[in-house]
Amino acid sequence: MSVLKVDNLSASYRKNKVLYDVNFDVKPGSLTGIVGPNGAGKSTLLKVMLELHPKLSGNVSFFGSTLAKTKTKVGYVPQRGSVDWDFPTNALDVVLMGLYGKIGWFKWPNKKDKDLAMQSLEKMGMADYADRQISQLSGGQQQRVFLARALVQNADLYFMDEPLVGVDAATETAIMATLKQLKADGKTVMVVHHDLLTVEDYFDHVMLLNKTIIDYGKTEDVFTKEQVQRTYGGSLRWMKEA
Known part of the structure; x- marks a missing residue:
């Protein structure tokens, strides 16, 4: 079964269409980098799939069902700059906070919950x-904490928006x-990524x-000079050239 299936997805900001005719199917146990130029819709794609931004059309299914029915299986790490630190x-x-979906917002975490959180940290x-x-932590430390929040959910599918920036x-x-390690454990991870030199x-x-x-x-099939230049409009110098 696919962990994620997207059919004919499109979205816009105001009158500007930022995604159109997006179709893909993700199998379990993969670690995927989502790359493209600025304004390509990478972050928007995550938000639309997670119903954090409205779609114009299309369908998204998680584990053969809806997001509402599979939320506990899905983890999300937004861009660090979008958080009030x-x-x-x-x-x-x-x-x-990563456990609130399971324990409820109006219940106090118990010792087991705190132990799980400490293990993630x-x-x-x-x-x-x-x-x-958190305001006293460095940017790298804040990002580690945010990733720990996602790990404590023990999700099966993770979305991460530029965690390395x-x-x-x-x-x-x-x-x-x-x-x-998440991939080795059979989890599926999709990461918005900006550094083409480290993709492979x-x-x-x-x-x-x-x-x-x-x-x-x-990656060995898709990440080619021709396809990357096509993605970036043909103006990108191929990084493997001397």
Whole structure:
């Protein structure tokens, strides 16, 4: 069964169409990089699929059903810049928010919940910062906490919107190790990514997007000079050239 199936999806901002005729089918256990130029609709695609932005047309199914019926199987990490990091809360509480879909917004987390949150922080090397206010964390540390919040959900399908932007090399290495471990555990991960130089090292599948799907499939088949230049309008110098 497909973990995600998208048929004829389109969306707009005001009168500007930002996605059209988007079709793809994702099988379980893949790590996909979504790449394309600025304004290609990469972040919008995630938001439309997750019903955070309205669609004009099309259908999206998760595990053969609707998002409403499968929400506990889906995790989402938005762009770090879209989050109010001045909100007065600590790292542990941020991670616990990832469990609210299961324990309910009006119930206090119990010891088991807090233990799970601490385990997620530990996986991201942030256990020592559990009581630290999130505004006091560096950008890389904030991103690790946000990823820990997604991990604690124990989802089967993860969407991540540019998780590597603005982080240091050590954090990037830690995040990619986590994403590859998720794939090894049979999870499915889709990542909006900006650095073409690391696509082949980081992802086994790639989606080339410029308002519609240019190509999607295994990285060795899709990530070619011709297809990348087609995605970026033909003006991009191929990074493998001397």
